[in-house]
Amino acid sequence: MLRMASSFPEEVLEHVFSFIQSDADRNSISMVCKSWYEIERWCRRRIFVGNCYAVSPRMVIRRFPDVRSIELKGKPHFADFNLVPEGWGGYVDPWISAMAMAYPWLEEIRLKRMVVTDESLELIAKSFKNFKALVLSSCEGFSTDGLAAIAANCRNLRELDLRESDVDDLSGHWLSHFPDTYTSLVSLDISCLGSEMSFTALERLVGRCPNLRSLRLNRTVPIEKLANLLRQAPQLVELGTGAYSAELRPEVFSNLAGALSGCKELKSLSGFWEAVPAYLPAVYSICPGLTSLNLSYAAIQSPHLIKLLSHCPKLQRLWVLDYIEDVGLEALAASCKDLRELRVFPSDPFVAEPNVSLTEQGLVSVSGGCPKLHSVLYFCRQMSNAALTTIARNRPNFTCFRLCIIEPRTPDYLTLGPLDAGFGAIVEHCKDLRRLSVSGLLTDRAFEYIGTYAKKLEMLSLAFAGDSDLGLHHVLSGCENLRKLEIRDCPFGDKALLANAAKLETMRSLWMSSCMVSYGACKLLGQKMPRLNVEVIDERGPPDTRPESCPVEKLYIYRSVAGPRFDMPGFVWTMDEDSSALRLS
Amino acid sequence: MEMVTRIGKFDHDDDHLNLRLGLPGTSEAREKQAPSLGSRTSNKRALPEDAEDPGSNSKCSRTESANADSALPTKTQVVGWPPIRSYRKNNTQSTVMKTPQSDVAGGNNNYVKVSVDGAPYLRKIDLRVYKNYPELLKALESMFNLTIGNYSEREGYNNGSDYAPTYEDKDGDWMLVGDVPWERLRIMKGSEARGLGCA
Numbered sequence: 001m002l003r004m005a006s007s008f009p010e011e012v013l014e015h016v017f018s019f020i021q022s023d024a025d026r027n028s029i030s031m032v033c034k035s036w037y038e039i040e041r042w043c044r045r046r047i048f049v050g051n052c053y054a055v056s057p058r059m060v061i062r063r064f065p066d067v068r069s070i071e072l073k074g075k076p077h078f079a080d081f082n083l084v085p086e087g088w089g090g091y092v093d094p095w096i097s098a099m100a101m102a103y104p105w106l107e108e109i110r111l112k113r114m115v116v117t118d119e120s121l122e123l124i125a126k127s128f129k130n131f132k133a134l135v136l137s138s139c140e141g142f143s144t145d146g147l148a149a150i151a152a153n154c155r156n157l158r159e160l161d162l163r164e165s166d167v168d169d170l171s172g173h174w175l176s177h178f179p180d181t182y183t184s185l186v187s188l189d190i191s192c193l194g195s196e197m198s199f200t201a202l203e204r205l206v207g208r209c210p211n212l213r214s215l216r217l218n219r220t221v222p223i224e225k226l227a228n229l230l231r232q233a234p235q236l237v238e239l240g241t242g243a244y245s246a247e248l249r250p251e252v253f254s255n256l257a258g259a260l261s262g263c264k265e266l267k268s269l270s271g272f273w274e275a276v277p278a279y280l281p282a283v284y285s286i287c288p289g290l291t292s293l294n295l296s297y298a299a300i301q302s303p304h305l306i307k308l309l310s311h312c313p314k315l316q317r318l319w320v321l322d323y324i325e326d327v328g329l330e331a332l333a334a335s336c337k338d339l340r341e342l343r344v345f346p347s348d349p350f351v352a353e354p355n356v357s358l359t360e361q362g363l364v365s366v367s368g369g370c371p372k373l374h375s376v377l378y379f380c381r382q383m384s385n386a387a388l389t390t391i392a393r394n395r396p397n398f399t400c401f402r403l404c405i406i407e408p409r410t411p412d413y414l415t416l417g418p419l420d421a422g423f424g425a426i427v428e429h430c431k432d433l434r435r436l437s438v439s440g441l442l443t444d445r446a447f448e449y450i451g452t453y454a455k456k457l458e459m460l461s462l463a464f465a466g467d468s469d470l471g472l473h474h475v476l477s478g479c480e481n482l483r484k485l486e487i488r489d490c491p492f493g494d495k496a497l498l499a500n501a502a503k504l505e506t507m508r509s510l511w512m513s514s515c516m517v518s519y520g521a522c523k524l525l526g527q528k529m530p531r532l533n534v535e536v537i538d539e540r541g542p543p544d545t546r547p548e549s550c551p552v553e554k555l556y557i558y559r560s561v562a563g564p565r566f567d568m569p570g571f572v573w574t575m576d577e578d579s580s581a582l583r584l585s
Numbered sequence: 586m587e588m589v590t591r592i593g594k595f596d597h598d599d600d601h602l603n604l605r606l607g608l609p610g611t612s613e614a615r616e617k618q619a620p621s622l623g624s625r626t627s628n629k630r631a632l633p634e635d636a637e638d639p640g641s642n643s644k645c646s647r648t649e650s651a652n653a654d655s656a657l658p659t660k661t662q663v664v665g666w667p668p669i670r671s672y673r674k675n676n677t678q679s680t681v682m683k684t685p686q687s688d689v690a691g692g693n694n695n696y697v698k699v700s701v702d703g704a705p706y707l708r709k710i711d712l713r714v715y716k717n718y719p720e721l722l723k724a725l726e727s728m729f730n731l732t733i734g735n736y737s738e739r740e741g742y743n744n745g746s747d748y749a750p751t752y753e754d755k756d757g758d759w760m761l762v763g764d765v766p767w768e769r770l771r772i773m774k775g776s777e778a779r780g781l782g783c784a
Contacts, residue, residue, distance in 0.1 A: 081665030138672070164672040192672065273676070297676055321677070347677070349667045379667060406667050437668075463666065488665070 014043045023048055045069060050508050052090060052114065053533065056562040057098035068107045069133075070099070074114035076511045076556055077461075078486050080138065083513055083554070085539060087569040089115075092139075094567075096120040100127035108133040108159075115139070121146030125153035133159035143168035144195070151177035158211075161189040172197030172220070178205055187214035191240050191271065196220040207232040216240030219273040224252050227259035234262045241271035244298070248278040261285035270294035270319075277304040287311035291338075294319040296345050302328035310335050316372075319343040322358040322379065329362035333369025342366055343377040349406055360387040363403075367395040375400040382413040383440055388422025392429040401426055402437035408464035408489070411441040418442055424449030427457075437461040447471035451478020459484040472496035476503045486511040493551070494521035501529055509558035513537075517555050520548035525557070526575020533560045534575040535568070543573060718763050725750060736763035 030040040046069040074090025092114045172195040221242030266286045275298035296319040315336040348355045419440040442465035451474035473496040493516035526534040537554035564574040750762035
């Protein structure tokens, strides 16, 4: 019967939809029919915008009138490595202003790589009466004054997380702006702040918030004071210590060890700034329950690490410096059979010769010994095709494989040839691979393998690799699920890009810097693809003061329904559809 | 991330080594304070070392990287490579010789390496300990047993001091300590560290 759809009560549909949380499923629901679209948009509560310029605040608000939680991402990923010049964009202010009026019941704001101002923080504090969670990941542009406004006004705040943001740290006094009546804190991450805070204020805050689960301190909190805090919050599940060093004093050690042993729910440890080995054993009592350990800011040598890890059989995530060395990773493979994620960071990345004994062997050991390992970030100085092939065969369940061989274009150290076959093995065996970063000496053949096998790949990072446009063509034409592609210093030019222009509309974004894409090609792309924003970033001055064949410094292409943006700095140009016509040859 | 500060020795007898306050290449009166030109706009003083002077015994190279005191050779740094976040770069303990050290370079501690022309080794100071320039200068004076004297905006440290403290800013220029207001200097640390770290 034709009237079936409307005879089914909306409330029932809405109730059913409320069980569907994933964005992809919600999007599918909204495309079933018009009435489902309408019902769905009124009851969608959570929005994720992977590129803040892909859509405008007005468009989001128009479609989804009653959002409670929003996540926005701004700058391209390579901004983390200083490749995106200051002032590029990613401003959250227009979003906050629009939402302040449209979403009075907004509860959560999660931002990544965005520029936030104190004014915005003050507006958040004033506008959203039921505000619960603020997560600022790798953000910048705000100061502790803005945080003071949040602390003072958000009575129902549960989560304040500043992970790795660049905060203008004027003073630690902002913490004292949480009123004495405020008791709802669940998660606090202030590890990126530098100023000393009033310890009494911190202790009182921790003491009066019985639901506090996650506390990540900054390095000004000395190890001697850690025990006091822990005794106020024995229910903690995640702890980030402050500075973890002092002269070894037995009473400090035993006080800390005692306090830690009282935290029976503790599953995650991080911090360990300036850690000294003498105080590591204080955590032994909670190690048996530990699932996540971040020692990547601690210069602890492998014997101490091995000892510590031997106490952690349930460890699932380990972030560590390369001081762990091959021998430590071998021990890890033996002790931690539940390991899922490993990140090994370089202790001294700018030194030509290895300063530690960490090679490809460490990764081979872990991939062999840890059956659940699926995510790896590994910095090392040598690699071989043989090792990569062994790793791929050992561990076909990798979903995220990021290998950084520190010196660009390093060949297979055994054969002195390219590492094409090794990465080929990775993509061939790891059929669920979603994220890949390659390094070392690679020819177009490596990209042929990637295009052929990496069918589930969503994000790919390339640097100093490839021979010609063919390499890029393999990737763009072969990787069906590619969403984000970031490339630097590769000999890729116009041909592959123009031949695969349509592909770019199926992706979130493409970044290319220090490649060989000409200004002319950028203009053409901008002209032909109205739903793409083609941004040329060039600090040498306007690109039309140079020949059209001249390569641009940096290029950022992303799909957008909002059209070109208007907040660009002087060194960014958007290639419009109606830019000056190219003379056809 | 570490910044390097250099203390350059003055030789008052030689005009070429005196602090030049005018445009580089012009014969300027010492009293005149004109902004020096460069490809970047700023009010930067020209340094004595700008002149080619064989008499100068300045040992420090301008392109000192964060690993100047590492025993191992450094490679030329490429911007943004290896791909390590600025946050991590600024906060990783730097250690040499595989022994963990209790001090931390860069980041929120604001440790700065200080070298003095003619001194056999570098020292490290934590800028956060000092509230203003006079305190910092006094500390440097006692640490290295030399006189820097008082800063004056017009003449820098020219008034009877043997040494002038300089630092390398994010543009790679050598700046005289004291020109920038103390608070601005502290705030600049974050952005400077970013710029220097990847130069």
